[in-house]
Amino acid sequence: MSAIPQSDHDRRKQISVRGIAEFHNVAEVMKTFNRHLHFTLVKDRNVATPRDYYFALAHTVRDHLTGRWIRTQQSWYNKDPKRIYYLSLEYYMGRSLTNTMINLGIQSECDEALYQLGLDIEELEELEEDAGLGNGGLGRLAACFLDSMATVGLAAYGYGIRYEYGIFAQRIKNGEQIEEPDDWLRYGSPWEKARPEFALPVNFYGRVEETPKGKKWVDTQIVFAMPYDNPIPGFKNNVVNTLRLWAAKSPVSFNLRFFNDGDYIQAVLDRTFAENISKVLYPNDNFFEGKELRLKQEYFMVAATLQDIVRRFKASKFGSRDAVRTNFDIFPDKVAIQLNDTHPSLAIPELMRILVDIEGLSWDKAWDVTTRTCAYTNHTVLPEALERWPCSMLDYLLPRHLQIIYEINMQHLQAVEKKWPGDWDRMRRMSLVEEYGEKRINMAHLCIVGSHAVNGVAALHSDILKKEVYDFYEMMPEKFQNKTNGITPRRWLLLCNPGLSDVIAEKIGENWIVHLEELAKLKQFAKDPGFMRAVQTVKAENKMRLATLLNEEYGIQINAASMFDIQVKRIHEYKRQLLNCLHIITLYNRIKRNPTAPFVPRTIMIGYHMAKKIIKLICAVGHVINSDPIVGDKLKVIYLENYRVTLAEKIIPAADLSEQISTAGTEASGTGNMKFMLNGALTIGTLDGANVEMMEEMGRENIFIFGMTVDEVEDLKRRGYNAWDYYNRNPELKQCIDQIQGGFFSPGNPDEFKDIANMLMHHDRFLLFADFDSYIKCQEAVSALYLNQAEWTSKAIMNIASSGKFSSDRTISEYARQIWGVEPCWDKLPDPSESAPLDVKK
Template sequence: MTENERHKQISIRGIAPLENVATIKKSFNRHLHYTLVKDRNVATVQDYYFSLAYTVRDHLVSRWIRTQQYYYEIDPKRVYYLSLEFYMGRTLSNTMVNLGIQSSCDEAMYQLGLDIEELEEMELDAGLGNGGLGRLAACFLDSMATLGLAAYGYGIRYDYGIFTQRIENGWQVEEPDEWLRFGNPWEKSRPEYCLPINFYGRVEKINNKDKWVDTQVLFAMPYDNPIPGYNNNTVNSLRLWSCKAPNSFHLHFFNNGEYINAVCERNYAENISRVLYPNDNMFEGKELRLKQEYFLVAATLQDIVRRFKSSTFGQAQGTAGRPSFDNFPDKVAIQLNDTHPSLAIPELMRLLIDIEDVPWDKAWDITTRTCAYTNHTVLPEALERWPVGLLGHVLPRHLSILYEINARFLQEVGRRWPGDGSKLARMSLVEESQEKKINMANVCIVGSKAVNGVAAIHSDILKKSTFKDFYEMFPSKFQNKTNGITPRRWLLLCNPGLSDIIAEKIGETWITNLFELRKLTPFSKDEGFLRNFIKVKQENKMRLANYLQTNYNVKVNPNSMFDMQVKRIHEYKRQLMNVLHIITVYNRIKRNPQAQYVPRTVMIGGKAAPGYHLAKLIIKLINNVGAIVNSDPIVGDRLKVIFLENYRVTLAEKIIPAADLSQQISLAGTEASGTGNMKFMLNGALTIGTLDGANVEMAEEMGRDNIFIFGMNVDEVDELFRKGYNPNDYYNKDPELKQALDQLNSGYYSPDTPGLFSELYNILLNHDRFALLADYRSYIEAQNQVSELFKDQLRWAAKALLNVAASGKFSSDRTISEYAREIWGVEPSSVKLPNPGEKT
């Protein structure tokens, strides 16, 4: 899209008031001059981006301060969302959209002779997350602000986010993500609020009380990031902690004249906030990771207690003139995003017992009424289990508290099921294996008032299988909260063409009430509207095709089906099955080149954890298959395979609006929810998927006729493995599958290294944990149906539009409203705070 076209398109959604444009231009020039100390003769595009960012931030600041004042005045119950990951992406465009100043900024830059799209491209993604869990946290922050909740995100300000992925000779190569190298115009450091964090040391009895002594002290320095709600003048905060060593750290080195050693030790201590752990759905128990998890909760809970104490309720006096914590659960809700912040439970107990002198039973009552836990996975390898030895070394006081919690809890279990030793062992927080470990999921369940899964099928699996014993003991604790996505970023911002034709038909109320999209359903029979719908999709595809040619040097046919699978590379997500389909189609074309084929461009994107050998081998396979398919003159443009390097939020915003087909093909019962599936649905792609995660509810909302469902359901998967699954049975009776696998084994796709993919062949035939071969034929048949439907563009568009119309349930606004009412005990507010300068 040219700048003029974009300028015209943005302006459709609101004429920019001239006084706003003049103010923005003046502010922009002022920041260029006074903040960046540049003039137009020497300023770079980077400088112009920063000037625009600071100009937009000026519009945030008064609203941000006023929001915090408002919360102090009305003293509402506050919600604290603790997550080790926040995958925020870019901030500039999102802020302009939520503040309603996008058209004014666009007009101002246009008048200054600048390309706003070029400026937006200068912003580096804040990639402080691995994938779905971190992006969900970002969507939730947007919804909490839009719903007027007094909510705070808490995380870690990693110096390096999720690694930058490069592809060299088909292999993934990791490079550090230096997202802070030019500075971050959105954050505000708060060095005056540094908080001490303790590690190591020992526990000793002092006056008959346990005390944590001889600790190493570090500091947590907060950086606040504004989170604007949509068009309501509410600006909440995301507080990210950075680790700093105290000035006195290892002073004895200085006293011995070893200055260099002292500085090195300081740097080593500050490694806690240096880098995001790049593992997704895999638990890797390392001391640094444990310290990161405790660093987050220790700093956050001190902040929460401080804020509570300064509120009206926190100033109530208890015994001996100390603050009363009786009302703490009525004023504070803490949500644990997976088990990563699970140490919040023993840490809150420690603060209450050791620091505030609250008796154990009362402290436990307060803790269990304050905390709530969201589970994000049922994969055994992803559940956190910390070795007792490591926990006792790094956090000795917390280990003793966890032992006490466990002893009291097991007494309850014993009273409920007397003599049932196996149940005691399964429910214990301490796993008595070869190496004693603390099961952090069990800690979260016992120490929380609510436990939720993130899709209906996932929550059922938690109750029936993963946490069956706990569900029997605490049935009222277990809930479902199906995930959602923010419609602001994932439709309004990333797909302005579709947003405009929707707004022309049904208005703009859908932006904050996505259920309004149901009003689009009748238009699935309106040929004129469907042709406009197809035109928008085609424009998005052309834009992506140009992007791919510019950035990947790949020419694609924009009239082909854009078939996409973008997510972390993991065996359970079954990118391998997608590759088997590509190979199958390739073999069919080679076998019968005269036949008619629906042209496809298959795009696969995602990062593999650096230590996950098989995932990296799958990336190599995708690239090798692509190299052979794309260069085969017999195939031509009927089939193209592209690996999308360095998949991230910003790239998702470009590719999702252009997708025709979304692949959500995990083995039933392995994907907790998925949110990429919702983004594709909202942007008018059809889904091919299994009855897994949120796919199940998507199919219910849109109707089974408007989604391509294949493969086994959860019960059938269980039955297959119960009876004994033999992949060779499927291999031997399916010639196309056999040919594809034999090609992997023979070196057809790795002629220079013939045995390169034999490992994948052997795994699929001997250790097929995720039943690819069992679902293969059903998947191929569903893909045949996809190709057949794509021939009829109007029918395809009608089904795609029905997908968009059925997306209402999958707004994060709906998800957060449910959390608010059913877990946190707060009510969303539609109150619009006054504009800056207006009286309340």
């Protein structure tokens, strides 16, 4: 890698929140870097590649983590606090290098050390693979929560699956989505530590046997769960928690049938079937697909995790160092299990199985322990997203668990019958077992019954949740809570937008990094000319940087002075990317009708996976618009290929306008909306999810709200929604649909998008046309305001200053106090350099 020719000043701005690099620390980093290049990677500078340099840097940074990591676990062992276990099938972590340097406070030392070695740290950072072990909001929320749990000093553990292949890499070829495997581990990960000595057995299949001591699950097939530990550092507090991800490993024993047949090779080859469990992440978001492999993944993670939890509970310090804790009465005082949606719902019957079948507790005592330990976060009320597992599949794969679920259901329905005698319809609605059609278990009902707390993820969503499961709410209202989602300000401001972080720090100091509510101090500067200029400069620099990147990636010249209008989220009908597309077509038609009329230039960017026909339409519309010389640089449309955490970190700081346009009542919360707000984009959105609370925080004058409310949506559905009424009433809408249907955007195949037009005209559950007119008028108000940059910037500052509530630190503190019964702590742990670490039980 070549040395960097720029001057010190051009090379990088030493921003204030990074601090000044001290000489002895820089020297130590250089020494450690060279040692790792030599001893860990077995390379010298003559043959080392940029990737070798990345790994040497990552190992150097990890060295700074290791002492803190050991000392943190030692501290939890010695203090014996209540431990928090966050169970999630998804963790959308992104990259770790920069985030780790920031949280450890060693970014400036590493930057300076690599500069002195003639290396570009930003070039090395780009070589890290994203850990894309999630689909979208739910998985990214889990990642933010891990960061916050470490930062507010909780003894917390994340548990999930180490998918060999994460969310697929997306390529767009001729306007169509092509999926490529995300082989994120092909070079290995410098952050994980394999722990084969802690591998645990997980059982499948088999049968249940009655014994004098109770029921026993026998004749099972065993798969081993091997843990890989990933460090999760808090922000400058010396706390390093653990994310433990399980990989499936085949047992050592072979299938004897093959041995008897002498087919040793086949016996070895069959071992791979067990290892398929952790092979690939299911790429479905807000859609339930009942496949046996998915159910296996869910139980695999839960079974391994609960064994680990019980082992750690028993081995905890208790009186003397070697005493084993066997009193399960105190289990809920020492253990909190948070279920991230219904994917880990089998934790409830699995904990019951452990307590009753293995530990010998009575059913009633085990049920009391289980419900006081478990809590459930609901992420959606969309019917197609709800998990309903066929009883036949559960009986085949997990026969003991199905028995336990039936017993839970029987006792639950007895309680319902006692409260509402003879109300058979209510009992049918509240049953965990759905009898109509194929017999299924409703996993959301299992979670509600088996948990002591049930929370939605925004105030509006939590209210809708109570209505959707009103029978349960009426029976046990004390269980239902709201925990509005949040985002970590470390990754989503400090890391991704250092320029803005610096401008803020110069005005109000740095305390906002862990107390985001302090951003409210910026409100007094919303009309301060100097501060407004500084914010405008940072935004312009971020836009220029993104324009350069997109020109390199897509070959499209972007007008960096245009409004960057961005919608990046999973392509799903309820998120209404098609409504955005109709607006794009409307703008195009207006330019074509009157090319000389004043027009506020826009660059509209849409990105994410799935829903291939919608992606193809967006790409086709973009191709027509971007190729039209009459349009020029007034309007550009870009479909962002392979959108992921790392790309989000570049796009969000450059956004002017954030599109949050779901049908009211369908988006549980949203967290992208919070990231854009924190980085000074204005939002155009419906009164849905957390948009409602964002508006409450910043004032309605600082957000563009359009469209129907939840009540108006429900009223329209009751009255009957007829798309033709809107189509015939609005000439611009009619023109858009006619163009889509008539092949205007697909001249080579005029019928290409007929299905989309047909869906919008006849089967649209999400009522796009009903909000079209309101959306277009609101977009006109957006353009008008953009012409007044002073007013726009003032509102952007009000957005930033009103973001404090939406820190995941606040969210996690609420979970801690109101669900888990622990108190957040911002104290620093002792620095590990102060004394040698002692032996510690993991």
